[in-house]
Amino acid sequence: MRFHHIGIACRDIPETLGFVQKSFDVTHTTDIIFDQNQDAELCLLTLVDGSHIELVSGKAVEKFVAKRQSLYHTCWQVNDIEKAIETLYENGAILISPPTEAILFNNRKVAFLFSDIGIIELLEENLSAV
Amino acid sequence: MTREEVLNTVQDIFRDIFDDQSLEIKDSTSAEEIEDWDSMNHLNLVSAIEKKFSIRFALGELQTLNNVGAMIDLMMQKL
Numbered sequence: 001m002r003f004h005h006i007g008i009a010c011r012d013i014p015e016t017l018g019f020v021q022k023s024f025d026v027t028h029t030t031d032i033i034f035d036q037n038q039d040a041e042l043c044l045l046t047l048v049d050g051s052h053i054e055l056v057s058g059k060a061v062e063k064f065v066a067k068r069q070s071l072y073h074t075c076w077q078v079n080d081i082e083k084a085i086e087t088l089y090e091n092g093a094i095l096i097s098p099p100t101e102a103i104l105f106n107n108r109k110v111a112f113l114f115s116d117i118g119i120i121e122l123l124e125e126n127l128s129a130v
Numbered sequence: 131m132t133r134e135e136v137l138n139t140v141q142d143i144f145r146d147i148f149d150d151q152s153l154e155i156k157d158s159t160s161a162e163e164i165e166d167w168d169s170m171n172h173l174n175l176v177s178a179i180e181k182k183f184s185i186r187f188a189l190g191e192l193q194t195l196n197n198v199g200a201m202i203d204l205m206m207q208k209l
Contacts, residue, residue: 063169089186092177094176094187095189114173114177116177
C-alpha cells in the first residue's frame with residue numbers, strides 16, 4: 001500500500017480551498033465535482049512535493065462537519081483492491097463501501113473501510129494517473 | 131455465555147462508546163433513542179463488540195443490526 005492523500009471534511013469546499021491555496025504550495029487543483037457514488041462533492045489538490053489533499057463536502061461528511069472533525073480519511077493506493085480489502089478485514093477492519101468507480105480518479109475503483117486508524121480509502125493503482 | 135451476560139457486556143461497551151455510565155440498554159433500544167448513535171458510532175460499536183467477543187460481522191449483516199436485540203441475536207449465533 002502506498003499513501004495517496006488525506007481526505008478533509010469541509011462544510012464549504014470553496015471556503016476551505018481558499019485557506020489551503022493561500023497556505024500551501026498548491027500546483028494543481030481539480031474542479032469541484034459531485035460523485036454520485038459517494039454522495040459527496042470532491043476536489044483534489046496537488047502540492048509541490050507531489051502529495052495530495054482531497055476536500056470533501058456533502059452528506060457523506062455531514063456528521064464530521066457537525067462535530068468539527070476535519071480529518072475524514074487517509075487514502076492508500078493498492079495494486080489489488082479486493083486482496084487489500086481481504087487483508088484489512090482479516091486484521092479487523094470493517095468494510096463500509098465495496099469497490100466502486102470514482103469519477104475524481106478517472107473511474108479507478110475506490111473502497112472505504114473503518115479501522116483502528118480511522119476511515120481508510122483504498123484506491124486502485126494506476127501509474128499513469130494521479 | 132448466556133444472553134443476559136452478553137447483554138451486560140454489550141451495555142458496558144455502549145456506556146464506553148457513548149460516554150454515559152448510566153446508560154441502560156434493552157432489546158428494543160435503537161439509534162432513535164440514543165442521540166449520538168450515528169453511522170460512525172455504529173461502526174465504533176460493531177468494532178468494539180467484534181474485539182471484545184472475538185467475532186466478525188459480515189458486510190450484509192451490519193445493515194440488519196437495527197436495535198440491540200437484533201445485535202445480541204446475531205452475536206449469540208456466533209458465540
